[in-house]
Amino acid sequence: TEFTYNSLFYGICRRKDPNxxxxxxxxxxxxxxxxxxKNCTEMVQQLCFxxxxxxxxxxxxxxxxxxxxxxxxxxxxxxxxxxxxxxVDNALGLFRDIxxxxxxxxxxxxxxxINGFRLSGKLNEAQEIMEEMLExxxxxxxxxxxxxxxxxxxxxxxxxxVDCLNKMxxxxxxxxxxxxxxLIDGLCGAGRPxxxxxxxxxxxxxxxxxxxxxxxxxxxxxxxxxxxxTALTYYEEMMTKxxxxxxxxxLYFINALISNGNTTKGCELLKEVLQRDxxxxxxxxxxxxxxxxxxxxxxxxRTSPEISILVEKGLISRAxxxxxxxxx
DNA sequence: CTAGGGTTAG
Numbered sequence: 511t512e513f514t515y516n517s518l519f520y521g522i523c524r525r526k527d528p529n530x531x532x533x534x535x536x537x538x539x540x541x542x543x544x545x546x547x548k549n550c551t552e553m554v555q556q557l558c559f560x561x562x563x564x565x566x567x568x569x570x571x572x573x574x575x576x577x578x579x580x581x582x583x584x585x586x587x588x589x590x591x592x593x594x595x596x597x598v599d600n601a602l603g604l605f606r607d608i609x610x611x612x613x614x615x616x617x618x619x620x621x622x623x624i625n626g627f628r629l630s631g632k633l634n635e636a637q638e639i640m641e642e643m644l645e646x647x648x649x650x651x652x653x654x655x656x657x658x659x660x661x662x663x664x665x666x667x668x669x670x671x672v673d674c675l676n677k678m679x680x681x682x683x684x685x686x687x688x689x690x691x692x693l694i695d696g697l698c699g700a701g702r703p704x705x706x707x708x709x710x711x712x713x714x715x716x717x718x719x720x721x722x723x724x725x726x727x728x729x730x731x732x733x734x735x736x737x738x739x740t741a742l743t744y745y746e747e748m749m750t751k752x753x754x755x756x757x758x759x760x761l762y763f764i765n766a767l768i769s770n771g772n773t774t775k776g777c778e779l780l781k782e783v784l785q786r787d788x789x790x791x792x793x794x795x796x797x798x799x800x801x802x803x804x805x806x807x808x809x810x811x812r813t814s815p816e817i818s819i820l821v822e823k824g825l826i827s828r829a830x831x832x833x834x835x836x837x838x
Numbered sequence: 839c840t841a842g843g844g845t846t847a848g
Contacts (some may be wrong), residue, residue, distance in 0.1 A: 512839090513839065516839065517839090520839090546839060546840075546841085546842095547840085547842075548839085548840075548841050548842040549842085551841085551842045551843065552842065552843095554843090555842085555843070581842090582843085583841080583842050583843045584843080585843085586842095586844075587842080587843050588843095589843085590843065590844070616843095617844085618843055619843080619844085620844090621843095621844040622844055623844095624844090624845095625844065625845070628845095651844085651845095652845080653844055653845045654845085655845090656845045656846070657844085657845055657846095659845095659846090660845080660846070686845085686846090687846075688845055688846040689845090689846080690846085691846040691847075692845080692846050692847095693846095694846095722847095723847055724847085725847095726847050726848075727846070727847040727848085728847090729847090730847060731847085756847090756848080758847095758848055759847070759848055762848065795848090
């Protein structure tokens with residue numbers, strides 16, 4: 511029956527086997543059975559995630575040849591795959607292509623393109639897609655607004671981003687933690703930490719709980735604005751809530767503390783970070799941040815004994831404490 | 839077995 515075939519089809523799609531899937535589709539076609547499109551979508555998505563976009567697109571072509579039409583959801587998954595590998599122009603091509611074939615891309619399909627352009631830094635194009643969406647009479651979703659807030663912040667248009675938040679409230683589209691995080695990050699990036707702080711508390715007032723990403727963005731952003739001691743209070747709040755700063759952000763924060771003269775706290779946090787499982791510790795950027803912190807801390811009388819202990823324990827290489835230069 | 843696709847930091 512159609513169900514039997516679709517069960518097999520499900521299994522083949524889960525194996526990410528586009529050739530096997532095509533073969534089975536051919537058989538279903540001759541027997542007059544309809545494939546369950548959801549399985550195609552999931553395979554396309556999985557193939558894209560593993561970098562096999564060409565195979566995913568080839569499979570969609572095969573489907574078409576057999577007269578099975580992928581729908582907008584399946585095409586959206588393919589467009590997203592293209593965007594995530596930087597092929598946003600090809601994603602746009604596919605979008606135009608299916609639109610010409612009388613598909614009607616919905617809000618999500620537009621969001622995928624907006625995000626694609628956003629990720630590749632083509633901020634004007636991102637805005638154009640949003641305008642196109644409005645012209646088509648589609649209503650932006652919370653995700654659309656969240657994406658556009660980031661686009662406007664990154665193109666130096668903070669006011670538009672702030673307006674966007676107000677518009678969301680007017681339209682009764684509740685801002686989410688993502689909305690607030692993007693805007694807080696944008697405000698800090700624009701050197702407006704006080705407004706970021708106000709917004710942070712507004713977020714809590716709206717009973718929107720910050721998550722790990724929100725805290726990370728806020729702590730990083732405050733440091734970027736030189737508000738390191740303020741960042742420290744939110745860092746501590748973050749810890750009491752059980753959120754952990756990832757290693758990279760923590761090293762960035764440690765260096766900010768040190769530059770700001772708080773070597774004691776910087777050293778304390780460095781010690782904690784070094785005791786973490788540093789399996790990806792060969793990341794050059796992270797090594798650079800560790801070296802930079804160690805260089806200052808080993809010259810500071812209050813922290814140098816602690817650094818010596820860390821060296822003895824083998825958590826820091828001796829080269830890092832000797833003014834490095836030849837380190838790596 | 840009629841849904842499945844989209845967003846935040848560094």
